[in-house]
Amino acid sequence: ESAVYTSAAFNSCCQVLGVTQSMGAVGTSADNAMAESFNATMKREVLRDRKVFANPLQCRQEVFRWCIRYNTRRRHSWCGQIPPDVFESRSTTLNKAA
Template sequence: MPPGRCPPVHERDRQLGGQRTAESFNATFKRETLHGRKHWASEREARLDAFRWLNRYNTRRRHSRLGQRSPIAYETALDTA
């Protein structure tokens, strides 16, 4: 694309969609992990909390995009359909 030209609208929408998704994920992570905490006893403890949250988010937490089902429940329903 020549310098000074804006990308087509559909390209901008796709780029913003990814950014919105990342911002939503980060906001959820902060809200559900920090719970008002100011610090952890160690970096290891902070990393473990982040890992536990991510594991729950990816497997057991209900997602609106999946009809308020967890990813495991959603995949199970697909397998039995």
């Protein structure tokens, strides 16, 4: 809960311990909501019910495979339930990446 980290009690505890607090504003590059959402989706869809992978290479390969699918074929609600690649190809305002 974010309110815990902005409370006076938590602030006092940080001061006693000599810890400098840092918190970004919503909508800034320091806002982690997008990254947290991406990571949660990846964990849910890649890990499913698995607890471990056979080896680190298999884990990296599955995460890479998922990232490719996430950006090229997976439908996203923010762009009308179409894959981001399709959305970008239809856009008249987005420039194609070189």
